[in-house]
Amino acid sequence: MNGYAGNILRVNLTDRTHRILPLPESLVRDFIGGRGFVAKLMWDEIPPGADPLGPENKIIVAPGPLTGAFLPGAGKLEWGAKSPATGGYGDSNIGGHIAPEIKYAGFDAIIIEGQASEPVYLYINDFDIELRCASHLWGQGALQCETTLKAELGEEFQICTIGPAGENKVLFACISHDFGRQAGRTGIAAVMGSKNLKAMAVHGTKAIPLADPAETLEVGKQMFAACFAKPGFEEWTPQGTAGVTNWVNEVGAFPTRNFTSGFFPKYENINGEALVSRIKVTDKACYGCPIPCGKYSRVKKPAYDVYVEGPEYETIALIGGNTEIDNIEDVAYANYIQDELGLDSISGGNVVGFAMECFEKGIIQSDMIGGRILRFGSVDDFVWLSQEIAYRRGIGNILADGVKKASEVFGQGSERFAIQVKGLEWSGYEARHAPAMMLSYMTADVGAHHNRSWAITFDVATGRDKLEGKAKRVTELQHIRPLFDMLCLCRLQWVELGFELEWYPKIFRAVTGQKRSWDELLEFSERVWNLTRCYSLREIPGFGRSADYPPARFMEEPIPDGPTAGKYMPREVIDRLLDEYYAIRGWDQRGIPGAAKLHNVGLEFAEATIAPLRA
Amino acid sequence: MGVIRVTVRGHVAKYFPLEQERFDFPAERPLTALELLRALNVDPLLIMGVSVNGAKQPKDAVINLGDEVLFFSPPAGG
Numbered sequence: 001m002n003g004y005a006g007n008i009l010r011v012n013l014t015d016r017t018h019r020i021l022p023l024p025e026s027l028v029r030d031f032i033g034g035r036g037f038v039a040k041l042m043w044d045e046i047p048p049g050a051d052p053l054g055p056e057n058k059i060i061v062a063p064g065p066l067t068g069a070f071l072p073g074a075g076k077l078e079w080g081a082k083s084p085a086t087g088g089y090g091d092s093n094i095g096g097h098i099a100p101e102i103k104y105a106g107f108d109a110i111i112i113e114g115q116a117s118e119p120v121y122l123y124i125n126d127f128d129i130e131l132r133c134a135s136h137l138w139g140q141g142a143l144q145c146e147t148t149l150k151a152e153l154g155e156e157f158q159i160c161t162i163g164p165a166g167e168n169k170v171l172f173a174c175i176s177h178d179f180g181r182q183a184g185r186t187g188i189a190a191v192m193g194s195k196n197l198k199a200m201a202v203h204g205t206k207a208i209p210l211a212d213p214a215e216t217l218e219v220g221k222q223m224f225a226a227c228f229a230k231p232g233f234e235e236w237t238p239q240g241t242a243g244v245t246n247w248v249n250e251v252g253a254f255p256t257r258n259f260t261s262g263f264f265p266k267y268e269n270i271n272g273e274a275l276v277s278r279i280k281v282t283d284k285a286c287y288g289c290p291i292p293c294g295k296y297s298r299v300k301k302p303a304y305d306v307y308v309e310g311p312e313y314e315t316i317a318l319i320g321g322n323t324e325i326d327n328i329e330d331v332a333y334a335n336y337i338q339d340e341l342g343l344d345s346i347s348g349g350n351v352v353g354f355a356m357e358c359f360e361k362g363i364i365q366s367d368m369i370g371g372r373i374l375r376f377g378s379v380d381d382f383v384w385l386s387q388e389i390a391y392r393r394g395i396g397n398i399l400a401d402g403v404k405k406a407s408e409v410f411g412q413g414s415e416r417f418a419i420q421v422k423g424l425e426w427s428g429y430e431a432r433h434a435p436a437m438m439l440s441y442m443t444a445d446v447g448a449h450h451n452r453s454w455a456i457t458f459d460v461a462t463g464r465d466k467l468e469g470k471a472k473r474v475t476e477l478q479h480i481r482p483l484f485d486m487l488c489l490c491r492l493q494w495v496e497l498g499f500e501l502e503w504y505p506k507i508f509r510a511v512t513g514q515k516r517s518w519d520e521l522l523e524f525s526e527r528v529w530n531l532t533r534c535y536s537l538r539e540i541p542g543f544g545r546s547a548d549y550p551p552a553r554f555m556e557e558p559i560p561d562g563p564t565a566g567k568y569m570p571r572e573v574i575d576r577l578l579d580e581y582y583a584i585r586g587w588d589q590r591g592i593p594g595a596a597k598l599h600n601v602g603l604e605f606a607e608a609t610i611a612p613l614r615a
Numbered sequence: 616m617g618v619i620r621v622t623v624r625g626h627v628a629k630y631f632p633l634e635q636e637r638f639d640f641p642a643e644r645p646l647t648a649l650e651l652l653r654a655l656n657v658d659p660l661l662i663m664g665v666s667v668n669g670a671k672q673p674k675d676a677v678i679n680l681g682d683e684v685l686f687f688s689p690p691a692g693g
């Protein structure tokens with residue numbers, strides 16, 4: 001099959017065996033790759049009701065059909081597992097250079113199952129597959145572990161690791177790669193930790209069959225040239241995503257003080273200009289990327305001197321505004337600490353902000369944290385609490401399960417300001433005056449993450465008080481953006497430069513030989529969107545509409561200051577958005593896909609599971 | 616009568632007239648970037664930054680006839 005290596009690697013950690021299996025044609029035909037493979041293999045492979053942190057959960061790793069080919073941004077890798085954070089569908093993607101390496105080693109997917117009896121790492125050198133002892137790596141930081149393995153194996157190996165947070169099964173632990181790229185969301189690193197899997201090291205030398213090599217080269221060249229010719233191309237790179245910080249404050253959507261507000265008065269101390277002028281060393285790109293968003297920085301103060309990739313916008317928002325750390329050096333240092341501990345800095349900043357508010361409200365008291373205090377704006381408190389969480393010490397053991405579960409332990413109304421959906425912490429956009437963005441967060445299949453649909457400019461363009469058309473646009477974006485994750489492409493060339501979507505069917509055809517329009521490819525994406533919904537319906541008792549609501553703060557508390565002062569989104573507005581969204585999707589008002597929808601999108605196999613839930 | 620050369624970088628181009636990322640705007644006099652955006656019926660809040668003849672400028676910067684103005688979309692992180 002052109003575009004595919006042709007194999008799936010199945011690794012069993014319990015009995016330390018592996019098998020190389022042929023890639024099923026039906027999987028390619030119906031699910032394309034990447035996120036599509038992850039979703040289908042999770043449905044088929046993970047037993048219903050599996051404990052996310054038990055041996056029966058499986059980790060699925062999948063590049064896509066365009067991975068490693070010659071085109072911009074073809075270096076993304078999809079990770080999936082039943083999420084310990086949400087109990088439902090979980091995936092997260094990572095950039096860097098490991099996805100092509102997995103394809104060159106000969107694999108379109110890796111299924112990791114069982115549980116090792118002692119720490120191991122997965123060594124893949126083409127078809128030379130081993131589970132190697134990782135006892136000397138256990139306990140190392142995520143970045144330190146990559147350094148150690150690079151020294152042992154050679155620079156040509158691409159490596160993913162977990163830090164102490166993953167080892168200790170923190171539910172928002174992240175997988176780290178390339179010294180600062182992360183598959184951060186949904187807690188898949190905790191699943192690795194539960195399996196005693198510290199790392200994966202990959203080197204590959206094989207070729208990938210292409211339907212039309214000459215055409216692939218030609219279209220690839222044209223795509224790079226088209227990227228370089230885009231207006232404003234040069235201005236994008238210096239700040240990368242950090243460049244949006246000013247704008248998000250201007251529109252009053254910057255998470256501030258645990259999402260109390262949407263405006264941080266000191267944002268100019270932590271924005272893209274501050275990053276470039278005070279700490280940036282150089283730009284850093286993923287495989288085949290013409291517009292490197294990664295910023296490599298050095299922060300040097302009397303108390304510390306570290307290098308870190310970032311901080312990118314999400315980290316600036318969640319570590320900066322959300323905990324009110326008001327200078328770029330301390331944000332970068334806190335970013336470094338969480339990277340090394342192996343904590344997702346989105347959830348990490350969200351959880352620490354939640355804890356700081358709990359302390360302010362007397363829900364966490366000084367005697368519960370060894371006589372300390374927890375202050376918004378204190379990098380020392382941030383770093384201390386991050387360590388307590390990563391090692392599950394004291395109050396950190398409660399917070400390590402995320403804000404939803406922690407608020408259930410703390411009670412006293414803390415669930416009102418536990419800023420999450422489905423158990424996944426909210427990322428970097430306060431949405432009380434942005435209905436499409438709010439709906440994007442509410443209905444993202446993994447929980448409150450922005451990468452399924454980023455609709456805030458649509459809100460600004462079409463009217464922030466208007467509801468008409470919002471559900472439709474969110475639905476469209478939920479098919480477009482995740483399609484990039486099926487192809488395992490970076491979507492930033494499209495969103496940041498306005499790179500035309502029409503290029504992708506051209507290169508898809510040159511690589512795979514399959515002639516499909518963009519709209520046809522979107523139909524695959526809709527199939528996967530419905531499958532991930534079905535997965536969470538299957539796994540979480542009572543899942544459906546009730547899992548799609550934002551926290552009470554957003555429905556009841558007006559924003560106190562800034563450009564969106566006074567705004568909140570009452571429950572009846574939320575309900576109207578959901579009603580429209582479900583109707584467009586062909587789901588019933590409990591958020592359950594109808595039989596006709598499942599049939600129309602080619603998911604007849606899920607009907608027997610879903611039908612009883614409709615009764 | 617002259618023109619201001621307009622370029623839009625990124626996804627908000629679809630909110631400009633004819634969804635174009637490059638076009639000439641006929642103008643009788645110099646305009647600020649804010650005035651130009653309003654004349655194009657584009658909410659200035661949609662625009663993250665402005666550059667005029669290659670130099671970054673605030674949104675109230677004056678654009679003369681014959682100038683090239685570049686409007687930046689906000690990066691849609693991730």
Ligand code: SF4
Nearest residue numbers: 285286289293490492
């Ligand atoms: S834009 Fe950023 S995330 Fe995307 S491929 Fe380039 S460096 Fe990687």
